[in-house]
Amino acid sequence: MKKEPFLKMSRREKISWQKRLMIRIAALLLSLLVCAGVIFLLVRMNPFDVYKAIWDGALGSERRIWITIRDTMILLCIAIGLAPAFKMRFWNIGAEGQILVGGACAAAAMIYAGDKMPPVLLLVVMFVCSALGGMVWGMIPAVFKAYWNTNETLFTLMLNYVAMQIVTFCIVFWENPKGSNTVGIINQSTQAGWLPELFGQKYGWNVLIVLVFTVVMFIYLKYSKHGYEISVVGESENTARYAGIRVRKVIIRTMAISGAICGIAGFVIVSGASHTISTATADGRGFTAIIVAWLSKFNTFIMLAVSFGIVFMQQGAVQIATQYGLNENASDVILGIILFFLIGAEFFINYKVERAKK
């Protein structure tokens, strides 16, 4: 006789959105509870004090709110760039490199053309250069994939290191002072090539640019013919071919878009936030954005919420590090636990778990 398992799992046919939301909220609450336990066990501190410090760090003052918004927008922009590639099942883990190349193009324009053209034109040139730089960086692995079926995961990953070396090489020429290996703030006195204020807000343009991308990418993926082609190629290249879709063209075109948006994220970082370039310009955000894109199932509006959540935790981390002398790794632990539960919740959304009937 076959032994019946104690618990039985079956695939859910369908699930109402209310139920889905409930499962996710339950997961979030559970994760916070576990975090509280971990915090208390490890450092013997009141977990609510720690939560409050995280809240303060991210939203405690107007400046902190704007920093959180700024970083959310940058992470979101990268995730938007990654979304079409991942929807096509093209494993673009090269966002870091695409951001760096885009950022380096923007910095180059700032440095070499800073005093040679009117500010608005300069910004346009920087924007276009970054997009082109990122696009080229994204298209190289796409062309190889489309024509020779190379492994894009390795290819894009390796290009990150190439991009890093290019930036290191550029820094040799741009460093200030000589030999210090840092570029410092570019055009500090003239502010040429810096994104200006919008509606009196320092980071107004960053928000506007990224929000436009959010809407456009949502429509592009969901309602355009291109978007449909991307999802068909993602499901099965053979089906796509059978349906008369030119797979090579779709792969290259999609990666061009993906790379260009990541390049523009580099522009937003360099022109709208740091005003410098270094190998740490991307700062791992190209990888974090992958989680953002997947958790949101490529819905750009959900990406906004997820990006905010992650940046919120990162900013909170700085605060608990200063306030309680906890190492910043503490917030990585918290974020890790929360992500574990949220990703785990997807299982309960897709599957039903029941006590096996006798």
Add this chain to the structure above:
Amino acid sequence: MKKALAVGLAAAMAVSMTAPVYAEGEGVAKEDLKIGIIYIGDENEGYSAAHMAGIDEMVKNLGLEDSQVIEKTLIGENEACYDAAADLADQGCQIVFANSFGHETYILEAAGEYPEVQFCHATGTQAKASGLENMHNYFTNIYESRYVSGVVAGLKLNEMIEAGELTEDKAKMGYVGAFPYAEVISGYTSFYLGAKSVCPSVTMEVKYTNSWASFDLEKECADALISDGCVLISQHADTTGAPTACEAAGVPCVGYNIDMTSVAPNTALTSASIDWGVYYTYAVQSMIDGTPIDVDWCKGFSEGADKLTPLNENAVAEGTEEKVKEVEDSIIDGSLHVFDTSTFTVDGEEVTTYEKDGTEYVSDGYFHESEYASAPAFDLAIDGITSIVE
């Protein structure tokens, strides 16, 4: 338009009312003081750890509460530094320190925006030129302690020559440098001159890691120098990488910042180190007294801002302690100048003039290092040192 003006005025008033009280000649009450500090690393990184120790010392010296100090760790050399500085000012800090060279432009940015807050930046060079009254640079005469640590190294070489372990012409030292610019060049030149003052035949080879703190790179670099025939290693980089390599190879070494005997108990001679507490105490005391803080602050042995870590009895040559005392004393009383131009040559010629930013550094027979600006200025390639820039 009118409305906008009214809002603007109201905002300006609100800001001016909440701004921390600070005026020339009228200090901040001790209990109202709030001090912010921005570190490139955290307690696990030697350079930042030395600054943290300095801050603790200041808190103790002045009898402040720990809660009056807000420390931000692991702040990179990018917009995060500006964010941190502005956030500290928002929190009501009257004085903000930053400890990494690359923080400077971001601190300048914040200093321009918060004229009522004093900003002090370690190892930087731009305070004087910026013209901002609330921007300051600080450093110590680290070349003095490097020189003395060089003497310790030179005595060790002499001992090895006497013991027949090597011949005079093989006395080559290796130096693990971070980046090829003035701070590092000034440092290794003073170290070399210290060694040369007791061991005239010594030469030195310098290699760079192009990183301030990388254990692996520093270890590899030290290994490469040892296989190039270097019989003693020193460093201007922040980790224990070089001494770890030296301990494995049995090569004596001179460290930086911290005592290296924990990783190299048999080979670490001593380390050139800085006591940052002297400056922090001075700067915060100035806030209490309401006296201006020096635009460029740079002190050395005589004020206790520089020192050597305890000599390792297992490794140093006999008589080192007495000699160190003698050299330290002559630096303090001014009879010995580290960059005495009669002790070195550049391309076979004695240096008689050196101008930087419109200032003549050579006079009275020596190079006046760190007297006109707190950051090191000496960047000449002197004879006897081979610098390998890859």
